[in-house]
Structures are given as structure tokens and as C-alpha cells.
Amino acid sequence: MSLAAQRTLVLAALLPVLGSVYQTLVLTDLVDADIRRGVGYDKADGTWLSASWGLSMLLGVFAGLALSGKFGPRNILVAGMLVFALGNLMCGCAEGFRGLMLARFVEGLGKGMAIVLLRSFLYSRFDRMVFIAVLCYGLLAYSTRGTSPMVAAMVNEALGWNWVYWLSVPAGVGGAGLILLLVPADAPSPHANKGPKPDGLLIMLLVSWLISLLFVLGWREREGGFTSNLYTGIVAFNALLFACLAGRMMLSYSRGDQFARLLRSRSYLCSMGGRMLLLLHLAAILGVLSSFLTEGRGIPAVEAGSLFLPATISMAASFVACACIPNRDWRHLSLLAGVLGASACVLWLSTTGLATSNHALANIIAVWGACVGTLPASFLIDEVETLDKADMPAAAAFAIVVLATPLILVPSLMGTAVSEGRVAAYETQRELVRPERPVVAETLAGGMDRFSRLGLDQTQTAVLSAGTLGAIVELECATMGLQSGLRLLALLTGVLGAAVAVPLLLFPGKAIVNIRSE
Known part of the structure; x- marks a missing residue:
């Protein structure tokens, strides 16, 4: 064959x-x-x-x-x-x-x-045709997620x-x-188990800290913050785990050439940062928009899902275009443009509301997909070209920190921003929507008139008119809360994106292989 x-x-x-x-x-x-x-x-x-x-x-x-x-x-x-x-x-x-x-x-x-x-x-x-495998992997594993x-x-x-x-x-x-x-x-490999091993205790501490961090962030509102003894204990336990983790990392990387191996792996760590940004964008944007479209705007789920399809097409196109850039510096420059462009698109999404048409949303999502598509084009190639497999155990723990910590922190911070933005909107609306204000009285009267034409009595029309106005206020407050969360997400992804792309531009590291030449 x-x-x-x-x-x-x-x-x-x-x-x-x-x-x-x-x-x-x-x-x-x-x-x-x-x-x-x-x-x-x-x-x-x-x-x-x-x-x-x-x-x-x-x-x-x-x-x-x-x-x-x-x-x-x-x-x-x-x-x-x-x-x-x-x-x-x-x-x-x-x-x-x-x-x-x-x-x-x-x-x-x-x-x-x-x-x-x-x-x-x-x-x-x-x-020796690994570049073809990278293209297939990027298209099938990442670009298709908008259809799921x-x-x-x-x-x-x-x-x-x-x-x-x-x-x-x-x-x-x-x-x-x-x-x-x-x-x-698999062909037998006599050297499979002879390389350096990851630090088992370090990995255990890292996993424990990440899981406890989930509860610290997820239970803050549920338990009432530091007024709860349970929540205070969880925070203290998380801080203890973090101290042990930091100490173990310092001890582990002070031995032999572990720290030198870590420095040599900086391009790989930045690649993991690029993967983190991609997963963060996909999880946050698709998750938030799914909830907003189905629960906030009442759009059927299948129709809401069809709005994500343009992102699949644009992401695939930009991925292939950027992956085919032969020069690493130009590819890293496209990465910087992509991460900043994706953050700008998130900020653009934060300006949308209940009155924004589905067509306009689909256009924004398509542009966002094109920007996000530059990320896998960079990190999938860099992690192949720059990582020496002998350095993998030294970089493993740091790579998981780079990948997992923002994926836990950013959605939690975004959820807090959404909740606080919604509460602030309620306070504003409570001051604005008062029955003694002429515009509110006219709105209620207009609603009562429309309901009375349907044959309802005065009591029913008053209740329905007030309920309709209250529902509109509720939806508007939820939208304003979502806009607050998206603005914070745009800021955080922009900062994280710059932290990933700028070091690659300034200190690209040495390419061990060139997958195109193979």
C-alpha cells in the first residue's frame, strides 16, 4: 500500500x-x-x-x-x-x-x-508530510466547533x-x-520510558489547586462570600494549596537543568496560551450567545445555532490562509492582529441588544470567526517546530497552568460582571420606571388600551400592562448585564492575547524543524 x-x-x-x-x-x-x-x-x-x-x-x-x-x-x-x-x-x-x-x-x-x-x-x-496533518487537524478539530x-x-x-x-x-x-x-x-520504542518524568507531586498539587479554584470562584455568590465559614475555609485551603504548589515548583525547577529546559520551551508555552485563548473565545462567546439568543430573545435553538455557521466558514478560511504563511514572524504578526481583532469583535458584540437583527449578529460572528481562526494557525505549527520532546516534562506543569487557569478565572470574572451589571441596570431602571413619570404613565395607558380591545376587563388590562412593562425591563436589564460581561471579556482576552503574541514576535525562539520543508 x-x-x-x-x-x-x-x-x-x-x-x-x-x-x-x-x-x-x-x-x-x-x-x-x-x-x-x-x-x-x-x-x-x-x-x-x-x-x-x-x-x-x-x-x-x-x-x-x-x-x-x-x-x-x-x-x-x-x-x-x-x-x-x-x-x-x-x-x-x-x-x-x-x-x-x-x-x-x-x-x-x-x-x-x-x-x-x-x-x-x-x-x-x-x-514528513506533517504540515498536511496540521491542516487537517486544525480544520476538523477547531474550525468545525461552530456547527456543534x-x-x-x-x-x-x-x-x-x-x-x-x-x-x-x-x-x-x-x-x-x-x-x-x-x-x-505502534512500533516498539526502546527509549519510550527512559526520558525524564514529570513531577508527580507537582501534578497532584496543580490538579488539586485548579479544582479548589473552581469552588472558590463558583461558590462566592452562593455562599455569601466571606460571611460563610465554609467559603472562608475553601479560600484558605486554596491559598494553602497555592503556596505548596509555588514552593514545589521553585524546588522542582531549581534542580539540574530544569529551569533552562523551561526557558527553551517558552515558544511552546506561548502556543499553549494561544490554545487557551481559542478555547476561551469558543466557550465564552458561543455559550453566552446561546443563552442570550434562546432565553433572552426567544429564538428557537436550531435557528440560534444557524447564526454560528458563518463563524465556521470564516474560521476555516482564515486558518488555512494564515497556516500557509511561510515566514514565522509574519505568522506571529497575523496572530497578534487576530487576537486583538477577536477582542474588538467581542467589544462590538457588547454594543448589540434586543433590537439587533439576526443578520447583523451573524455578520459580527463571521468577523469574529475570521479573527479567531488565526490562533490555531500559529500554535499548531509552533508547538511542532519549536518544542524539543526532551523538554516536555519540564514544561508540562507550566503548560497546564497557562492553559487551565485563565479558562477557570475568566468565565467566573465574566459571570460576576454580568451579575453586577444586571443589578446596576435594575437600580437605574427602578429610578426611571416610576408610575408618576409621564412617559411611564402613557406607556401603561397605551398597554391597557391595547389589552382592552381584546375584550379584557380593567383589572386584567392593568395587570397585563404592568407585567409587560416589567418583562421588558427584565430583558433590558439582562441585556445590559450581558454587555458588561462582554466588555470585560474583550479587555481580558485582549490583554491575554497581547501577552501571548508579543513575546512570540520579540523572542520567537529557534525552530528545531520546518514542517513545510519536509
Whole structure:
């Protein structure tokens, strides 16, 4: 069999993985309310779900890395896909919150094992044509995510929320089968377990700190802040973990050449920062807009999902265009333009409201997608060209800090900004919407007149008119709160984007390989 045919079969075998495992971040954004009603849990319990899923993802990542050296990447990738399929089967069958939390833990464990191995597994199979693998990976793993919420909404509408999860089961099992059938077994590597190992205690402290940080940020409003002994204890425990983590990092990187290896990995760490920015944009924008469109504007979920499709097209186009830039400096310059442009688009979104047309929203989302598409074009190539595999253990812990910490902090800060913006809007509206004001009295009278024409009595018209005005005020306050959150998100993503792109421009590091020349 020719090399081209072998690579085609490898890509075909990995398509179910790219079409299922990589889509779960934003998959349920448009159907989240139906899932909560179906399982029967409150939105305030979401912190437990996030903690369960995040913990299992991190454990899956480290388990995949640890086991792949002993059993081979292909076998562990297959195991991860089977665990992922089992988790989705359990999610669809979940009855009650605890059942769903356990199911998400299993699903996250399988996802972590799969995603940590798939990229390097794909690249290794393409050998000297790795640039083609990078293009395929970027298009299929990242550019398609704008379509996932609409697909989930269509499945939910036709079959029910359970099938949003159950459709990933045949994808997971089929993907595992295709990998076993079409991809040859891993060649034995005598040096697989002889490289430097990650610091196990450092990893344990890091995972514990990140999970406790979720509760610090997620339970602040629920527990009433520092007025609660439980919340104060959680904050103190988080601070203790952070102190232990910082001390362990200082001790670990002071040994031998660990710090020098970390410095050599700076381009890789910036690449992880680029991946963090992409995931942050996708999770925040698609999640927030899904809630705003379906709950705030009352748009059907499938129609709301169709507004994200332009982002898929523009993101794919900009990704391919930027990935084909041969000069690293120009590619990093396009990255800087992309991250600042994406932040500007988020700021642009913050100016929209209830009266903004769907067409205008789709245009903004399309421009945002084009800007975000520059991110994977940079980090997918840089992490291949600049990272020495011998430096990976030294960079692993810092890479997770760079990736996970903003993904936990920024959405929480954004949620706080939304809540505070909404409260401030309520206070403003309370001062403005007073019955003694002529414009308010005229509005109420006009509403009563319209309802009276429908044959309602005076009491009913008064109640309905006041209720309609109150609903409008409620929606307007929610919109103003969302605008506050988007403005903060624009600021934070702009700062983080500059922190990622500027060092790459000033200190690009030495390219170990050039994947285009291969």
C-alpha cells in the first residue's frame, strides 16, 4: 500500500474522534436548559459538574501520557475512545444529579486520554508530510466547533436531550474500531520510558489547586462570600494549596537543568496560551450567545445555532490562509492582529441588544470567526517546530497552568460582571420606571388600551400592562448585564492575547524543524 493511501486511512480512522471528542466543549450550549430539566438539577449545582469533568479531564491527560509509553499510543487512544463512549452512554441514561456527575467524570476521563494523544499520534503517522496533518487537524478539530451547538439542537428537537449524548456512543466505539482496523500497531520504542518524568507531586498539587479554584470562584455568590465559614475555609485551603504548589515548583525547577529546559520551551508555552485563548473565545462567546439568543430573545435553538455557521466558514478560511504563511514572524504578526481583532469583535458584540437583527449578529460572528481562526494557525505549527520532546516534562506543569487557569478565572470574572451589571441596570431602571413619570404613565395607558380591545376587563388590562412593562425591563436589564460581561471579556482576552503574541514576535525562539520543508 502506498504512503498516500496509508495516510488517508489514518485520517479516515481518526475522523470519528475529531467529530465527537473535540466537539463536547460547546456541544450542549443550546440545549443545556433541556438537559437540566430532563435530569432534574439546578443551575447552581453546575460547579460540581465542572469540577467533576475538569478533574477527570486532567487525570485522563496524565493517565494517557503515563500509559502510552508502556502500552503504546494507539492502544491507549482506543481505550480512551471506549471510556468516552461509555461516559456518554451513562450521561444519556443519567437519572438525578449524582448520576450525571459520575457520567461526566467517566466521559471526561476518556476525553482526556484521547485528546492528549491524538494530535501527536496523527502527526507521527504522517511523518514528513506533517504540515498536511496540521491542516487537517486544525480544520476538523477547531474550525468545525461552530456547527456543534446547531447539530445538538437539531438532535434534541427531533429525538430528545438523551440523544445529544448517545450519538457520541457509536462515534466513540466506531472510532476505536476503525483505529484498530486501519491503523497499524505502534512500533516498539526502546527509549519510550527512559526520558525524564514529570513531577508527580507537582501534578497532584496543580490538579488539586485548579479544582479548589473552581469552588472558590463558583461558590462566592452562593455562599455569601466571606460571611460563610465554609467559603472562608475553601479560600484558605486554596491559598494553602497555592503556596505548596509555588514552593514545589521553585524546588522542582531549581534542580539540574530544569529551569533552562523551561526557558527553551517558552515558544511552546506561548502556543499553549494561544490554545487557551481559542478555547476561551469558543466557550465564552458561543455559550453566552446561546443563552442570550434562546432565553433572552426567544429564538428557537436550531435557528440560534444557524447564526454560528458563518463563524465556521470564516474560521476555516482564515486558518488555512494564515497556516500557509511561510515566514514565522509574519505568522506571529497575523496572530497578534487576530487576537486583538477577536477582542474588538467581542467589544462590538457588547454594543448589540434586543433590537439587533439576526443578520447583523451573524455578520459580527463571521468577523469574529475570521479573527479567531488565526490562533490555531500559529500554535499548531509552533508547538511542532519549536518544542524539543526532551523538554516536555519540564514544561508540562507550566503548560497546564497557562492553559487551565485563565479558562477557570475568566468565565467566573465574566459571570460576576454580568451579575453586577444586571443589578446596576435594575437600580437605574427602578429610578426611571416610576408610575408618576409621564412617559411611564402613557406607556401603561397605551398597554391597557391595547389589552382592552381584546375584550379584557380593567383589572386584567392593568395587570397585563404592568407585567409587560416589567418583562421588558427584565430583558433590558439582562441585556445590559450581558454587555458588561462582554466588555470585560474583550479587555481580558485582549490583554491575554497581547501577552501571548508579543513575546512570540520579540523572542520567537529557534525552530528545531520546518514542517513545510519536509
